[in-house]
Amino acid sequence: MSHRSAVFNRQLPDDLSELLRREGIFPDHAWMAVETDINLSGNYEPGWLIAEPDRILVVSQPTTAVPAPVRLLLSRESIKEIRTRQGVGGGFIDALVEGIYVEVIGYSNARADIFHKAAKKLKQWVEGQQPSIHPDDDRNPRKCLKCGMTLQFKGDMCRRCVDRGATFMRAVKMMRPYAGKAIFMMCLVVVNIAIGLVPQKLVQLLIDFVLAPEQAHNRIPESPRSWLLALVGALLGTYIFAAVIAMIIGRLASFVGTQITYDMREKVFNHLTKLGIDYYDRYNVGQLMSRVAGDTEQMKGFVHQMTFGFVAQLIQVATVGVMLFTISWKLAAFTLLPAPLVVLASVFFWKRIYPRYYRVWDANSKLHSALNTILSGIRVVKAFGQEDREQKRFGRSSGYVRDSFRGVEYTVSMFNPAMGFIFQLGGLIVWYVGGMMVLGDKNLSSDLHPYTLGRQLQFLGYLGMFYGPLNSLTQLTNWLTQFLTATQRTFEILDTTPQIVQVEKPHRLPAAASIKFENVSFGYNRHEPIVRNVSFEIKPGEHIGVVGKSGSGKTTLVNLIARFYDVDDGRVLINDHDVREIDVDDLRKNVGVVLQEPFLFRGTIFANVTYGQRDATAEEVLAAAKSANAHDFIMRHPLGYDTYIGERGAGLSGGERQRVSIARALLYDPTILVLDEATSSVDTESEKLIQDALKRVTAGRTTIAIAHRLSTLKNSDRIFVVDNGKIVENGSHEELMALEGLYYRLVKIQTELSREPSIDRLAVEKK
Amino acid sequence: MTQQTESDKAQPQDAPEIDQTHIRFLTPEMCVIHLGSHAALHVTVKNERIYGGVFAAYAFPVAYPQGYISLIHSVGEGKDREIGLIRDLNDWPAEQADLVRAALKRRYFIHTIQKINHIGWKYGYISMNVETDKGPVEFMMSWQYDRAVDYGKGGKTLIDVEENRYLIPDVSKLEPHEKSEFTRIIYW
Structure with a gap:
């Protein structure tokens, strides 16, 4: 006993120590003192198991019902055996005394690890050995080293310490091997969005310079047909260019997306093969299948979102927003009025909908699992004539999937149209205010930059390009939730430490024998x-x-x-x-089963x-x-x-x-x-x-x-x-x-x- | 509580082996449940022997919490043997029934949730602040199917990260807002 352990050499409260000293018991002389959280009546009450060289004691603060601090005292000679006995939600250390097992101390499951270690030391003590207590005894592989949270099993990742932002960034980092292609792809996305702005500009030019130049105070062109032809040619060129760019983006997105999914799936599967049998004792095959096959597929969706989905739409919203402010900052400001409402609604929606997405995943997993079990055991089902029962069982699982999906989709179907309506209110504002400006309302338009009919049509065109993606962006929460849920589950597998780990320099085992x-x-x-x-x-x-x-x-x-x-x-x-310490491959090579x-x-x-x-x-x-x-x-x-x-x-x-x-x-x-x-x-x-x-x-x-x-x-x-x-x-x-x-x-x-x-x-x- | 001193020591006599192939129901007429040395639970079966260091376990903790209680004694080397079953605890003298209830309470360290003050949810963990029969408790549990298991028809047993157990005997009897919050997260 050269070092003290914080858990196994626990300090007793001063008043209790003093009380014990008066009775001739000196806790400081004990070679072990462990604190428990419950008493033998099954109620919360701190107590201490004190092991002295020749006896063990259980002590607690005096109460009205039990005024003496010593609850149990057993001499070493009287104890023939020490054991732990598991209860439900807790356990006991028992001592075999005079032919019967006496309950020495009870503990809740929160302290089970500690008392199992304590029991081992007591066993050594009963056998006449001097147990060693070391600060290393305080280490618990089931606790997170960072936050102290109890883990589900040794080597499990601490979900409290998982950073959501980090999950997203890890997904982004998966693209690193394809960074060149991804950057080129994103450049093309920006170009594509820029090209998308051209047709509305051409509309403005067509109205203000060719079709109705008077209202814009412009001169009537000498050759309007040539102007018209030039504008149509420009529009055609824009469309062709946009189509070519979209094709290249599509091919690149498909390449990067499928490749990342492949990489992720391979990583997950390879890691699964490295995990110990104990991992498969905990998770059923159906759930793991769903993770490998389904969740990894989300990576492809992530790349799609970059090119045609939310990322592209965000860039479009920003670009078009700049254009709107350039045309008329006053009108643009009006169109943004509904935005705070949308942000608040989205935050609320995220919070409510998140557990429901888990439920959908859970339901799908269970469906796979039920199907797997029933079909694998179909011979037993038929032999016992249980087809009807299994049909009903499957029906229940299937119904659970249906209800879970409905739960999410009903909510989503309420939320999205509501958001769409709010955005459309912005459109109404443009119709009215913009219309008033074209009609020459002095309060709204300036003489220096008259608001023309062409600009109004350009603005309305951009407004469609602004609201369209903005409306879709309200679903960003859905996608992000789904994506992060699936990605986190995938990373969960990758972060699970294999229980069977190879030491750094393992012994080779050319041939095993003894x-x-x-x-x-x-x-x-x-x-x-x-x-x-x-x-x-x-x-x-x-x-x-x-x-x-x-x-x-x-x-x-x-x-x-x-x-x-x-x-x-x-x-x-x-x-x-x-x-x-033996090379795992060598070991498996030498042990055939x-x-x-x-x-x-x-x-x-x-x-x-x-x-x-x-x-x-x-x-x-x-x-x-x-x-x-x-x-x-x-x-x-x-x-x-x-x-x-x-x-x-x-x-x-x-x-x-x-x-x-x-x-x-x-x-x-x-x-x-x-x-x-x-x-x-x-x-x-x-x-x-x-x-x-x-x-x-x-x-x-x-x-x-x-x-x-x-x-x-x-x-x-x-x-x-x-x-x-x-x-x-x-x-x-x-x-x-x-x-x-x-x-x-x-x-x-x-x-x-x-x-x-x-x-x-x-x-x-x-x- | 009956405290016997005379027959304190459980006797490893040459009493007949209990037939472990048939269920034996214990009755107050054939045996006495009492405390013996070191306040351990003892069962004296008439014309058989005294069994010491006895513990009690439910056979059907959900369906029959008052009956079918197994009284078990340890025979060493990690082996336990059933002395017999109590069909209905209410048929026993109050003092003896209380001893069995106390033994059950020791073995089943389960918090019965009476009120849910708050349920939080973050990163796959559920944090709960509840009032229980053992006082107010705050605990964290993994948001996993096997951490909230069915208890009877409408109840749930929650198992926290420390593997402590919390019982909601009937979810439908929670206050409406508690039930709504609870089933929003524990939906299975």
Whole structure:
């Protein structure tokens, strides 16, 4: 205890410390003092767990109901075990005293991490060790380093710290590789807008110099037809130029837009493949599909908005605005009267509509998810005759999408026309005031710059060009909301730190062989360990069988070997290197896994067998398939190894899929092979074929086989019996049978069951 | 509250194993619920044994909050075993029923929201200022589907960033403006 921890060496209030001192308790002498927020009655009340060298105490401020500050006192000798127990919304530290678990202290979930650490230290203390307390203990990977906010999971991004402006700028930065094209494109956009101003100017010239020069106090031209022809020619030239520019902009926008979407989609997908299995435990596939396919598409919309949408319209509004003020600043000022109203309405609208857009996205995600689930499980649906129920379920999801869209669109359909009406009021002003100026109202027009009919028509033309985009700009909030929502969700994926990270200088692992677990604890949910303080060693080439009840932690053990997850405590060593320090690619290359439900991809059998070894030759594939007892059934297909199989291996039986997956693992040539219930979902005949294949495959490799059918593990060098996250028995089949423990009982139960006649078995025995 | 001292120590006698394949309903005639050493909850089943360090859990916390309460004791190494179920707490002597209620209150640290003072929303987080049965509370929760889950037919359980739980037993019974603000954001 060389350093003090702010959390585990908590200072008690002075008055309470004084009170305790009077009773002979000196909190300053405690090696640990942790503060809780609730009492054992389930109410908020601060309390302290004080651990002294020979006892623990729970103290609290005296109350009328409980006047003594000491609520519980237990000597170290009396405590046989310390554990944490999860409640709902909180938990407890229990101590085993005189054969019963006594609740020592309660805590809310806000303090669960702290008390789990405290319990570990108490366990060491009970075992006679001196636990260390260090300021590092105060670190919590579930808190944002910047703002201290609790994160949903380790490595999650802190959404409080996400800057919305930064989100927008990140989207803009995505264009950096195409900056040259984008700048050129925007220059063309400006040119295009400038060209758009020309026709109205030509109208003014036509009226004031050719058609009605008198009203503008201009001379009647000598050759009005030539003037007219020249103006028409100018108009034609303008239109041609504008069309060419628009074509170039369109092509550039399409190139940049699709390219950015492609880049974004690729980035997101690549990042998704790097994220750990735990990420997929939290998010369902439907939601992620929606993000990869739908949200990334918004980037294309962003480029479109730059060229033809809001960005272009903003430039147009500014340019035309300047023109309006140039023609008549008084009239222009009148037309801007409705603007503040529009700004206020838009701000209000943004605030109200934003959650509804999320709802639309949420509804779409759920629809995808429901559809995915129903169609994936269509065999089960049909087998149980639940078509009607699923139709109704889908109907509900679909209805939710409909209602969500309506919710947004009804609001939008009210807002947009209302905004349009406000703008049109500005138009009415121009008609009246401009008309009065043309009629020569002295108060409005000056003699120096008479307001002519041509100018009035030019002004009205520009007004259309001004209000048109301005009207659309009221929808900028819609688009910006949609865009930022989708972009933020996309960046959310990109910002999620993979849980499985590679150290800077990882150990290379040319060939793996030995495996060692040192006091390993791990749980998928925090505070609920599945593997509890497990230690074992597996020698190179050893065959280990793992048995245990469902949920006992067997698969979790192998998930840790392959580093699909990182341990919470302890170390997993391969060849005496911590797996966290081993090059991830090397690790995966050395650990082959054959799962209970083999996953095959859409494609040929050849492509599936060579999935992990793309450069495998045809002969290597044939050899692997032969060893895996897959060759014969593959050859029965007319197209042999070039047979195309459907999604998840559709077209092959369960046993055939499994044998293809074994061939795949064999070709991968791992030095450690993990077989996770590899034969449990196939018929007996297939099982025999698979077992024969596995015998060949596992020869000379370190093998860990999990199986429910204990007979398949009989020949293992050692068998680990897993119960409640611990290895409770470890030995050969004979040794464990002699032990007459859990393994013995499991074997007895299975022997009883196997006496039941089975058609499968009869068929196999007959052969 | 009954405080026993004589039979304080839970007895690991050679009592018959509880048949875990069938539901056993506990009745006041066959057992007594009491406090034992260190104020731990004990259950003495007549002609069986005393179970110490007992805790209580709802089988149907939403549908039957007064009944189907499981009394569980720990048998070590992280394993728990059910002693039996209480069909209806109201059938039990008040003193014993109160002990079970207190045990339930300890296990279920849930704030029941009585009034929503303010709901804010920013960057995917919802901030709530509420009055609860445990006093006024301000908390932040992620704006995610699994952070506001259904409770019975019309209720919602909210889970904040610290994973503390807040219960609205019936959303329709909130004041109209509270309900409107709540359902605007928690719309599912």
